[in-house]
Amino acid sequence: MIRFDTVSKHYPDGTVAVDELNLVAPSGQITVLVGPSGCGKTTSLRMINRMIEPTSGSIWIDDVDTAGMATHELRRRIGYVIQHAGLFPHRTIVDNVAAVPLLLGHNKKQARTRAVELLERVGLPAHFAKRYPAQLSGGQQQRVGVARALAADPPVMLMDEPFSAVDPVVREQLQDEFLRLQGDLGKTIVFVTHDIDEAIKLGDQVAVLRVGGRLAQLAPPQELLSRPVDAFVAGFVGRDRGYRALAFTSAGTLSTHAEQTVALGGPVPSGSDDGTWILVVDAAGTPHGWLNLEHLRAGEETVTEEMLYRGGTLATQGGTLRAALDACLSSPSGRGVVVDASGCLIGSVTAREVLDLIEARTAMAS
């Protein structure tokens, strides 16, 4: 547990970066600090490992006042991940990861063995160990940064916009893997981001800070979306709140309709149940896209990938209401495609059915 006890940070020029912050980051959970630039989120984070010293107030880690510890000893017990990874360019990847254990005086061979294990844990193959940071992409460097922070197995991790310098696809991968990793490790994490979507996706609880370093709201993400405490928070969490909140509700087991299909590579059918659209699956039963029978060109007799409409998303059975509704809304036929965990077709649902489900849930909740 990390506890901020009326912590303030004032600069000599009069700037107030953080103003009397009171906050508890519970053990084993991810607490996200989010807010616009200048809200003091990074300052707050860096005061935990005393990269910045608070002007007043105190920060406690498991009932130990951090002000009473030597800074380098405090920091060696805290994992630290920053935006641009900050890997040591002159050291190989394995030695980068082993840096903190070596500082702590651990056996070099053991530290390296563990470093290689950690690399695999964050999704990098072991042969990356002997490479240098300059040989890695930004996303890979960031994975190494996470592995390095984990190397000494610290109970507490501080992450300062760790995924914001990589492209959106890689960012989503890193976020998902981070959540999976945290599911295994259960670290006490304080995570800074300016991206409210990232905050909502990753946080067990989200602290929204306003400019001038004041805490506006501290709540679990779902509550933040459904009950923003004031206009600032409401504005910051943004539009589509109702829709995004659906991502926190499981759709349960959807009752699906059987969907007529045609095989990829097979002959083009002469008609379909609804007269226009037919779902195309491969031999394994994985949906590939929709075929529009009204827009067939002359000479097209077998179903190929090029003919397919691929704009529709898929909902996984047991997934969220948001994914189920999105599958329906994005489907050209109006029927949302539901697949099982391995990606095989189960059937389809309509938007009307999903909305009925949402209304039933809302009625149940109130």
Added chain:
Amino acid sequence: MIITRVFNWLTDGDNWKDSHLNTGILTQLEAHIRFTGIALAVAILIALPLGMLIGHTGRGTWLVSAANAVRALPTVGVLVLLTVIIAPHFHGRTDTGYLIPTEIVLVLLAVPPILANTYAGIDNVSPAVRDAAAGMGMTGPQVLFQVELPCSLPLIFSGLRSATLQVIATATIASYVPLGGLGRFIYDGLAQQDYPQMIGGGVLVAALALTTDLIFATIQRYAVSRGITGRFPRGRPAVASEVQSAVLTGPEVSHA
């Protein structure tokens, strides 16, 4: 043909050996290396720690500018001035009165490039790297010696090499005051209108400079991490392709 005569002068074995009239090339070469070595050692002892300290703390950067300003001093003028001041304090059969001014001049020449490059090298270390180093719990000296110094070695070496070249070339002025060194052949050759000797001396200075630089280049090659020079083995691409992770391409994000 002057080139032939220079070649003959250089290849004449008698010119390499000492005789009762002349000091040979080998002895002068040794003296030249000695002047250069002393000056460089002193300059490194001054400039390297100072540059590291200024770069690490970010304080006292004016010293770097001040040292650079010293480069503007006319070397021979300073040498003559210092000799006039210092030499009279030494009597008898000793070179010290001339050696000290010479070494001071050479050190003044060698300090600025080493200082400026060491400072610049440390100062150029990426803020993210420095932040990560401190944030993981390195102490100030650990950050300096384990991170900042190894990262700035290419610039430090370049300062060192440029200082060495300058000192080797300028150490010829040791012969302007009555000291030895390869400059002896240049000054004597000029005075005696013995141009093969004068040019031969110049060639020897250039050869010494190039050889020394080659030695430094070799040391640099092994001292600087491949991660910084970018010399990676067997033509591997600088950036490997992003690893695909099976966990991440779940059906919820794929398209149908």
